[in-house]
Structure formats: C-alpha cells, structure tokens
Amino acid sequence: MSLPTQTEKIAQQAIKKPKEAGKASKFFSSLFKSKTGTIGFIIVVLVVLAAIFAPFLAPYDPAATNVASRLKPPVWMDGGVAGHILGTDNLGRDILSRIIVGSRVSLLVGVSAVLLAGVIGMVMGLISGFYGGFVDTVIMRLVDSFLAIPNILFMLIVLAIMGPSLTSLILVLGGITWVTYARMVRSETLSIKERDYVRSARAIGAKDSRIIITYILPNVISSFIVIATLNVASTIILEASLSFLGLGIQPPDVSWGLMLSDGREYLATSWWIATFPGIAITLTVLGIIFLGDWLRDVLDPRLKAKKG
Amino acid sequence: MKKFIVKQLLQIIPVLFLVTLIVFILVNVTGDPVSLALPMDATEEEREAMRVALGLDKPLIVQYGIFLGNLVQGDFGDSFKYQEPALPIILERLPATLELAVAAMIVAIIISIPLGILSATRRNSFFDLFITGSSVLGKAMPNFWLGIMLILLFSVSLGMLPVSGRGTFAHLVLPAITLGTGIAAEMTRLIRSSMLDILGQDYIRTARAKGLVEAIVINKHGFRNALIPVVTIMALQTSTLIGGTLITETVFAWPGMGQLLIQSVNARDMAVVQAATFIIALFVIFSNLFADLAYRYLDPRIKYD
Numbered sequence: 001m002s003l004p005t006q007t008e009k010i011a012q013q014a015i016k017k018p019k020e021a022g023k024a025s026k027f028f029s030s031l032f033k034s035k036t037g038t039i040g041f042i043i044v045v046l047v048v049l050a051a052i053f054a055p056f057l058a059p060y061d062p063a064a065t066n067v068a069s070r071l072k073p074p075v076w077m078d079g080g081v082a083g084h085i086l087g088t089d090n091l092g093r094d095i096l097s098r099i100i101v102g103s104r105v106s107l108l109v110g111v112s113a114v115l116l117a118g119v120i121g122m123v124m125g126l127i128s129g130f131y132g133g134f135v136d137t138v139i140m141r142l143v144d145s146f147l148a149i150p151n152i153l154f155m156l157i158v159l160a161i162m163g164p165s166l167t168s169l170i171l172v173l174g175g176i177t178w179v180t181y182a183r184m185v186r187s188e189t190l191s192i193k194e195r196d197y198v199r200s201a202r203a204i205g206a207k208d209s210r211i212i213i214t215y216i217l218p219n220v221i222s223s224f225i226v227i228a229t230l231n232v233a234s235t236i237i238l239e240a241s242l243s244f245l246g247l248g249i250q251p252p253d254v255s256w257g258l259m260l261s262d263g264r265e266y267l268a269t270s271w272w273i274a275t276f277p278g279i280a281i282t283l284t285v286l287g288i289i290f291l292g293d294w295l296r297d298v299l300d301p302r303l304k305a306k307k308g
Numbered sequence: 309m310k311k312f313i314v315k316q317l318l319q320i321i322p323v324l325f326l327v328t329l330i331v332f333i334l335v336n337v338t339g340d341p342v343s344l345a346l347p348m349d350a351t352e353e354e355r356e357a358m359r360v361a362l363g364l365d366k367p368l369i370v371q372y373g374i375f376l377g378n379l380v381q382g383d384f385g386d387s388f389k390y391q392e393p394a395l396p397i398i399l400e401r402l403p404a405t406l407e408l409a410v411a412a413m414i415v416a417i418i419i420s421i422p423l424g425i426l427s428a429t430r431r432n433s434f435f436d437l438f439i440t441g442s443s444v445l446g447k448a449m450p451n452f453w454l455g456i457m458l459i460l461l462f463s464v465s466l467g468m469l470p471v472s473g474r475g476t477f478a479h480l481v482l483p484a485i486t487l488g489t490g491i492a493a494e495m496t497r498l499i500r501s502s503m504l505d506i507l508g509q510d511y512i513r514t515a516r517a518k519g520l521v522e523a524i525v526i527n528k529h530g531f532r533n534a535l536i537p538v539v540t541i542m543a544l545q546t547s548t549l550i551g552g553t554l555i556t557e558t559v560f561a562w563p564g565m566g567q568l569l570i571q572s573v574n575a576r577d578m579a580v581v582q583a584a585t586f587i588i589a590l591f592v593i594f595s596n597l598f599a600d601l602a603y604r605y606l607d608p609r610i611k612y613d
Contacts, residue, residue, distance in 0.1 A: 141319075141322045141323055141326055142326060144323045144326075144593075145323045145324075145326035145327045145330060145589075146330075147547065147592070148323060148327055148547070148589040148592045148593050148596075149327065149330070149585060149588065149589050149592075150547045150548070150550050150551030150554070150588065150592070151547075151551060152551045152554055152555065153550075153551060153554060153569065153585060153588065156554075156569075156570070156573045157334055157335075157573060157581055157585065158334060160573045160574070160576060160581075161334060161335070233448070237450045240450050240453075241450060241452060241555055244452060244555070245554075245555065245558060245570060246574065247573070247574075257450075260450075260452070260453060260456065263456070264456055264559070267456065267459060267460055267464055267471075268464055271460050271464070274453070274456050274457075274460070275457070275460070278449070278450065278453035278456070278457065281449075281450050281453065282445070282448050282449045282450070282453070283448075285447075285448040285449075285450075286444065286445065286448040289444060289447065289448055290444075
C-alpha cells in the first residue's frame with residue numbers, strides 16, 4: 001500500500017462528505033417547499049415504518065380469532081371494547097392489527113411488481129427504440145396486444161391458472177404492467193438517440209451496448225423513476241382488487257383487499273370492517289401520488305410545464 | 309384518409325393475432341384443461357379419453373390452428389359449467405354491461421366537463437384547488453371501495469337505493485356513479501389541462517381583444533377546441549371502463565359480462581373466459597382505432613402519414 005493513494009482516499013472522503021450532506025439538505029429543503037410533497041413523504045415514511053415494525057406495533061396477532069369478541073365496533077362507539085381501537089371483524093380479529101400487518105403485503109407487492117415490470121419494460125423499450133426495424137415492430141405489436149386486454153382481466157386469468165399466491169401475484173403484476181414502461185422508454189429513446197452526443201459517440205466507434213448504457217439510459221431514468229413511483233400506487237390498488245376478487249392474497253395471510261371482501265359480507269351490521277382498510281389504501285396511495293408528483297416536478301421539469 | 313384507415317386496419321391484424329395467441333397459450337399451455345374439467349378421482353383411461361375428445365393429444369401448433377379455425381366461425385367451444393356454446397352465453401350478458409358502461413360514461417361526462425372547464429377558467433382559485441384535490445382523491449380511492457361505501461351510505465343507512473341486482477333505474481344509480489366517478493377523476497384533470505392549453509393560445513387573445521363576451525370566448529373558442537383531446541381520451545378509456553365493470557359488477561351483483569367472467573375464471577370455465585377476453589379485446593382495439601380517427605378528423609392540423 002503506497003502512501004499517496006491513502007492520502008488520496010482520505011482527501012476524497014473529506015471532499016465527498018460535505019457534498020453528500022449538501023445533497024440531502026437540498027433534497028429536504030426542496031421537498032418541504034412543496035406542501036403536498038411533504039404530506040406524501042410523511043405518509044410514505046409512516047407506512048414503511050408500519051410495515052417494517054408491524055409485529056411490534058400491532059396490538060394483537062392479526063390472525064388470532066376470538067369468538068367472544070366478534071364484530072365489536074370501534075372503541076368510541078356503544079359496545080366498543082377498550083383493547084380494539086378500530087373494532088373486530090367477523091372472527092373477532094383486531095382490525096387495527098390487521099391493517100398494520102396488511103401494509104406489508106401492499107408495499108411488498110407494490111414495490112417488487114414495479115421493479116420487475118420496470119426492468120422488463122426498460123430493456124424492451126431500450127431495445128425497441130434503439131434498434132427499430134423488425135424488433136421494434138414485434139415488441140410494439142406485443143405491447144398493443146397486452147393493452148387490448150384490460151389489466152385486471154389478464155391478471156385474473158393468469159392467476160387462475162398459476163394458482164394464487166404472493167409470488168404469483170408479484171410475477172403476474174410485474175409481467176403484465178411492463179408495457180407502460182416499454183412505451184415510455186421507447187419514445188424517449190427515439191428522441192435521445194438522434195441527439196448530437198449520441199451521434200458523436202457512434203462516430204468515434206462506441207459499441208451499441210455502451211451507447212445505450214452510458215448515453216441513453218441516464219437520460220431516460222428520471223422520467224422512468226417518476227412513472228415507477230406513481231405506478232407503485234396503481235399496483236397497490238390492483239393488488240387490493242385482485243385480493244378482493246379472491247385471486248390475490250389468500251387467507252390466513254392478511255391483505256387490505258382481502259379485508260374489504262370480508263367487510264362486504266357484513267356491511268349491513270358492521271360498517272367498520274370494510275371502512276378502515278379502504279381508508280388505509282386511499283391514504284397510502286394518496287401519499288405515493290403526492291410524492292410521485294413532487295418527484296416529477298423536481299426530476300422532470302418539462303412535464304411540470306405541461307401540467308399547467 | 310382512406311389510406312390511413314387501411315394502414316391502421318392492417319396494423320390491427322397482427323395485434324388480433326397476438327391476442328388470440330396469448331389467450332390460447334394462457335389457457336392451453338399453462339393450465340391442464342383435463343384436470344380442470346374432470347373430477348379429482350377420474351381414472352387414467354377417463355383422462356386419456358377426455359384428452360382425445362378435446363384434441364389435446366395433437367401437437368400444440370395443430371391445436372392452435374384448430375382453435376383459430378373455430379374462432380373465425382365464432383365457435384369458442386362449450387362452457388362446461390353451462391353445457392352450452394360459450395359465445396351466446398356471453399352475448400346474452402352483453403346488454404347489461406353496455407347499459408352500465410354507457411350510464412357510467414354519462415355520469416363521467418356530466419361531472420368532468422363542467423368541473424374541468426370551471427377549474428381551468430378559475431385557475432389557482434379555491435374552487436380549482438378543491439376540484440384538483442378531489443380528482444386526485446378519486447384516483448387514490450379504490451373504485452370498488454367507493455362502491456362499498458356508497459352501498460353503506462345510500463342502501464344500508466338511508467335505505468334509499470337497492471344494494472344489488474339489476475332491473476329498475478334505482479338499481480343502476482350506484483353502480484353507474486361508482487364506475488363513473490373513477491373515470492371522471494381522470495377526465496376532469498385532462499379536460500382542465502387541455503382547456504388551460506387552449507386558453508393560452510393566440511386566437512383566444514384575439515377573440516377577447518375584439519370584445520367578445522367571455523362566455524362566448526370560453527364556450528365557442530375555448531371549449532370546442534379543448535374537446536378534441538377529450539374525445540380521444542374518452543375512447544381510450546374503454547379498456548379502463550371494461551376493466552372497471554368486472555369489479556363493479558361483482559360489488560353490486562350486476563348480472564353482466566364482468567360478473568360472468570369473474571365467476572367463469574373462478575370456476576376455471578375457460579371456454580367462456582377465452583371468448584369473453586377475445587370480444588373485449590376486439591372492443592378495445594376498435595375503440596382505440598376510433599380514437600385515432602376521431603382525433604385526426606377533428607383536428608385537421610394532424611397529417612395522415
């Protein structure tokens with residue numbers, strides 16, 4: 001180990017640290033300037049914390065049934081039981097605990113499906129836009145045919161065949177929603193590949209893979225992140241819908257959509273079973289939309305101008 | 309124009325072909341129709357006989373050929389649940405779904421056009437913020453949950469409207485509002501931004517400069533032009549609308565194609581699923597084509613190439 005390199009390392013670290021701190025504080029000052037961005041950020045942080053610490057936060061075991069205290073209303077109503085803040089369901093399970101634990105499925109499915117879809121869509125879009133020609137035609141016709149079948153129907157059929165489970169839910173959601181990214185990435189690639197710096201790179205003989213990875217990808221990524229964030233929101237709603245229809249998460253696992261389907265049965269007598277999980281979904285999705293809109297304003301100012 | 313239509317129609321062919329391939333692969337390759345159709349304790353001979361009867365002993369490519377040949381004749385095979393050809397079962401349910409879809413679209417138009425215009429003309433006012441906020445909320449709320457909450461309020465608590473089923477106008481109200489508001493949330497936002505776009509144009513300034521009444525400027529010069537993208541957007545909502553009927557029909561026990569589809573998927577009645585998926589895809593593809601044509605017809609600035 002030679003002395004100069006070590007000095008260099010220390011020097012680099014010294015330079016790097018304040019720079020990063022500057023980035024973080026810049027991030028937060030920009031975030032807190034936007035009211036909705038701040039609200040969205042706070043909601044998302046709370047939901048993530050709830051999902052991570054669910055076993056410690058949930059007052060009861062979400063699967064523990066208790067016939068003695070079934071269909072108890074929330075604590076502020078007549079007949080409410082002190083321990084069950086949001087009441088209990090038809091099997092006497094604590095609603096609040098189930099909502100806290102249910103956040104895990106929503107986030108896990110939402111984020112993993114979006115990552116899967118994003119990777120597939122990014123690769124397909126880059127190839128389609130960069131190479132054009134026959135490959136482009138095939139990929140785009142495939143995208144068109146995916147778009148011709150409503151998402152939820154497509155997913156139901158695949159889930160019915162694969163058998164519903166957490167893994168197949170993620171695979172199906174990711175394997176079907178990639179087309180949105182493919183379209184977006186393709187159209188961005190089409191315009192970027194005509195720019196001068198890409199032409200120059202090609203002129204000096206850069207390989208295709210190098211052009212795609214170092215010149216095109218970084219320019220597509222900011223719109224990509226915005227769309228991906230907003231799609232976590234719509235994926236969470238899709239998961240809830242599929243679970244509600246009985247082909248998503250299966251009991252005894254806990255999901256907000258599944259709770260809504262239990263609640264649907266007891267609407268006439270126990271409004272709280274279907275009400276609270278719906279509020280949880282709406283707030284979570286709202287938080288993600290707010291955060292995504294703020295990200296768009298920061299990362300992709302062109303879109304802000306369009307939005308008006 | 310003619311050339312353009314022909315070109316678009318030609319593009320539809322590979323898409324339709326791919327749709328049939330996707331549906332075929334989904335049902336015939338990944339699943340095992342024999343074990344789905346027979347009881348669990350069927351003997352190996354029974355299975356083999358079933359396989360031959362369904363043509364499953366033939367190579368896949370031949371099976372796909374037969375499937376395509378039958379499809380062209382409108383034959384999707386028999387539903388094993390109803391023991392009848394699949395297509396008529398679906399067509400029987402189609403009117404109920406169309407009724408719901410049209411009613412929902414009317415609700416969406418009634419809500420979104422006035423609200424979209426008003427929030428654009430009163431940009432950044434309290435009213436605008438309220439409408440923009442509500443449309444975000446409408447997007448964040450799962451549509452079927454809104455339906456459940458409407459049942460809770462209007463049917464369970466107030467007893468004003470029926471909980472489920474189809475028949476009278478009262479039965480239609482809640483499902484149409486549920487499905488319509490989801491679409492209205494998206495449309496209001498788009499009408500607002502389309503209207504804002506138009507109001508910034510030079511010819512609006514000219515219209516105001518020559519002393520026209522503001523109402524005429526907004527209605528005649530503004531709204532008519534803002535409608536162009538809106539028509540396209542409405543046609544492009546077909547897929548969302550049909551997807552929405554699946555779940556709305558389930559929530560309200562509305563006896564349409566969506567409810568039939570969910571039941572058929574759950575019963576693994578794949579002939580019905582195949583047929584319905586194909587018909588829905590046809591609907592979506594042609595309404596997208598219509599959107600494209602309408603856009604070009606309404607806005608002569610767009611060239612056909």
